[in-house]
Amino acid sequence: MTHTETGDAHASGHADWKLGDPPIVHHMDxxxxxxxxxxxxxxxxxxxxxxxxxxxxxYLFYHWMYFAEFHHASKELNWQLGTxxxxxxxxxxxxxxMAVDAIKQGKNDRAYRFLISTIGCGFIFLIxxxxxxxxxxxxxLFPGLSTFNSVEHQHEFKMFFGLYFCxxxxxxxxxxxxxxxxxxxxxxxxxxxxxARYYTPVEVGALYWHLVDLIWIYLFPLLYLVG
Numbered sequence: 681m682t683h684t685e686t687g688d689a690h691a692s693g694h695a696d697w698k699l700g701d702p703p704i705v706h707h708m709d710x711x712x713x714x715x716x717x718x719x720x721x722x723x724x725x726x727x728x729x730x731x732x733x734x735x736x737x738x739y740l741f742y743h744w745m746y747f748a749e750f751h752h753a754s755k756e757l758n759w760q761l762g763t764x765x766x767x768x769x770x771x772x773x774x775x776x777x778m779a780v781d782a783i784k785q786g787k788n789d790r791a792y793r794f795l796i797s798t799i800g801c802g803f804i805f806l807i808x809x810x811x812x813x814x815x816x817x818x819x820x821l822f823p824g825l826s827t828f829n830s831v832e833h834q835h836e837f838k839m840f841f842g843l844y845f846c847x848x849x850x851x852x853x854x855x856x857x858x859x860x861x862x863x864x865x866x867x868x869x870x871x872x873x874x875x876a877r878y879y880t881p882v883e884v885g886a887l888y889w890h891l892v893d894l895i896w897i898y899l900f901p902l903l904y905l906v907g
Contacts, residue, residue, distance in 0.1 A: 721884040725891050728854070732895055735850070739843050739902060749836035754906035756821060757844070758812060762904040765808050769893045772801035776862070776886040786876035788869050795866040795882070798889065802859040809852055816841075844903055851895055858892045861885040
């Protein structure tokens, strides 16, 4: 095929493109681009697992060394709020699955409602977590406060709460990032840019959200149910 013929083929492809079709990627077909996007997200999720894996390993090591002290410190956490947040995130994962299923069927309005509901669950999770943090601040159990650094609390007690705030704050940051990714997909659904022919942004956003939920499922028993 000559250069002119190639140019004509590309021009024809642009002319046939309509809203809801996959983006035109000149160096690969749409199926290959879809596979590349999914692979890229899975590789990114693997790096996130490594990040939290290091924190989990550190926590488990000190938990093994200071089991009694960590058990005592964990009693300061509100396991009821932790359980509620776990239920909220599990329900949000269900909503994300339903959003992907809806967009695959070309039901944009349905997918939009499920995505908005998923983001709403993220807000509920963060509000509950903010109440928990505020309560710890009032009790003087927030790192940096003079009451927290006093000799009244053992070193192991402070270590537990240091790990608690580090791990849960990092997870909350990922919740916010996940909400942003889902919002990006939601706006595309609303504008009609996505359809049963092209739904990659919603699918990769849901994959990231499932990882956020999975990390919390491990954090909850480790921190709140130590004993």
